[in-house]
Amino acid sequence: MNNNTNIGQWIILKARMVEPLVLLPGMMCDARVWATQLTVLSYQRPVTIAPVCFGERIEEIASELLSSLPTKFALCGHGMGGVVALELTRRAPERVIRLALIGTNPLNDTPQESADREPWMIGAKSGRFEQMLEMDILPCHVGRGPLRAHAIAEMQDMAMSLGADTFVRQERAMQRRREQQSNLRRITQPTLILAGEEDQIVPLKRQEFLAELIPYAKLGVLRGVGHTVMLEDPEGTTEALYTWMRQPLVKR
Numbered sequence: 001m002n003n004n005t006n007i008g009q010w011i012i013l014k015a016r017m018v019e020p021l022v023l024l025p026g027m028m029c030d031a032r033v034w035a036t037q038l039t040v041l042s043y044q045r046p047v048t049i050a051p052v053c054f055g056e057r058i059e060e061i062a063s064e065l066l067s068s069l070p071t072k073f074a075l076c077g078h079g080m081g082g083v084v085a086l087e088l089t090r091r092a093p094e095r096v097i098r099l100a101l102i103g104t105n106p107l108n109d110t111p112q113e114s115a116d117r118e119p120w121m122i123g124a125k126s127g128r129f130e131q132m133l134e135m136d137i138l139p140c141h142v143g144r145g146p147l148r149a150h151a152i153a154e155m156q157d158m159a160m161s162l163g164a165d166t167f168v169r170q171e172r173a174m175q176r177r178r179e180q181q182s183n184l185r186r187i188t189q190p191t192l193i194l195a196g197e198e199d200q201i202v203p204l205k206r207q208e209f210l211a212e213l214i215p216y217a218k219l220g221v222l223r224g225v226g227h228t229v230m231l232e233d234p235e236g237t238t239e240a241l242y243t244w245m246r247q248p249l250v251k252r
């Protein structure tokens with residue numbers, strides 16, 4: 001067997017060993033929110049962006065996704081996508097090779113938080129969706145960094161593309177979500193918790209708490225940005241995910 005054949009077999013073997021990556025966007029976001037990460041990370045592995053905008057329960061969304069995702073995969077979710085990622089990991093831990101959670105809240109809504117969602121859903125149904133996005137919702141999702149205006153504009157485009165009905169469906173799913181705290185200590189996959197320093201949706205202390213409860217979790221904090229770090233600090237987010245993907249796997 002010549003050297004070229006050996007090299008060819010080595011390349012094929014290495015390709016088989018690289019796990020696919022599944023990215024889950026957050027509320028009001030689609031594949032565009034992962035544009036930078038998709039461009040960079042797809043050079044080395046298959047990358048799938050799976051929607052989380054169908055179904056009125058997190059469990060329903062996770063069940064539907066499991067039927068179409070690869071047999072084994074690395075999993076990264078943002079916001080609501082992170083909540084779905086936790087549910088996927090709870091249901092099929094043997095399929096999730098590694099886990100990244102960005103701006104993710106592992107707890108369920110308090111009664112007050114649940115009640116606070118109702119005016120948003122009523123407003124969206126009554127034709128005020130675009131106004132609410134511009135005045136109240138999107139400014140809270142983005143920090144004060146230099147890409148603030150760009151990030152808000154991108155989120156506005158994505159949210160309007162998805163529409164008011166999707167917004168209501170996602171709000172309802174988040175309102176009904178289960179708390180995942182009891183499952184966090186069972187997560188043994190290499191886990192990244194990535195937080196924006198100025199996150200108003202899931203405060204940094206909540207994400208520090210999440211990192212403390214997962215045995216092999218590492219916390220990363222991006223300075224000067226808010227909840228939607230992929231748009232506010234695309235390079236920092238990509239670098240953090242790249243490092244996470246290179247972490248050794250833990251024997252389980």
